[in-house]
Amino acid sequence: MISIVLDVVGGVLLLLGLVLLTISLIGVLRVPGTYGQLHAQGLATGPGVIAILASSIATENPAIITFAVLAIVFIALTSPVSSHAIARAAHRRDQHPAATDSGSDDTSEP
């Protein structure tokens, strides 16, 4: 009984995670502007992959669940930091377009 319930919950979480990853990828492909792309990417690096990793409860394997919780904690800690770093670099680029131009390989305007 509890195994069936866990399977259903894991399947729903897995489907939710896949839908969120798909929406996020379409957003990164379609949305113009770095901040909008970061907004779309945050959907995958936050709730999307956490839902997929949380669906490990359906495996009923303690080692897998422990590693999944470890990965969830690590991703929840690091993904806002990397998003903030990208957004700060884009903001500095917008503020001083000529000063930080050395690192770009593609400076042509879209």
Place this chain on the structure above:
Amino acid sequence: MPTFIVVPALVWVTLLLVAGGLVLVRARDVFQRIVALDLLAVIVIALLALLSYLRGQPYYFDAAVALALLSFVATVAAARYLDQGGPFG
């Protein structure tokens, strides 16, 4: 977890990986390239997690956690390089 859930999910995540590669190749500027690389790392983490569910082995999560660490360091280093010309200053 039943196989008939995990195998279509693996196929779909593999298709998402191919689409992410296309986004990476067709990026408009360097910031979209960095964003797409971070997204690709997340998709590979999901792929490794699904492989772990399919095989019932927890060892694939070692690679997933290591990839999350490497992707974080790579993204922050690339962002700081674009920001001020070097990772440390």
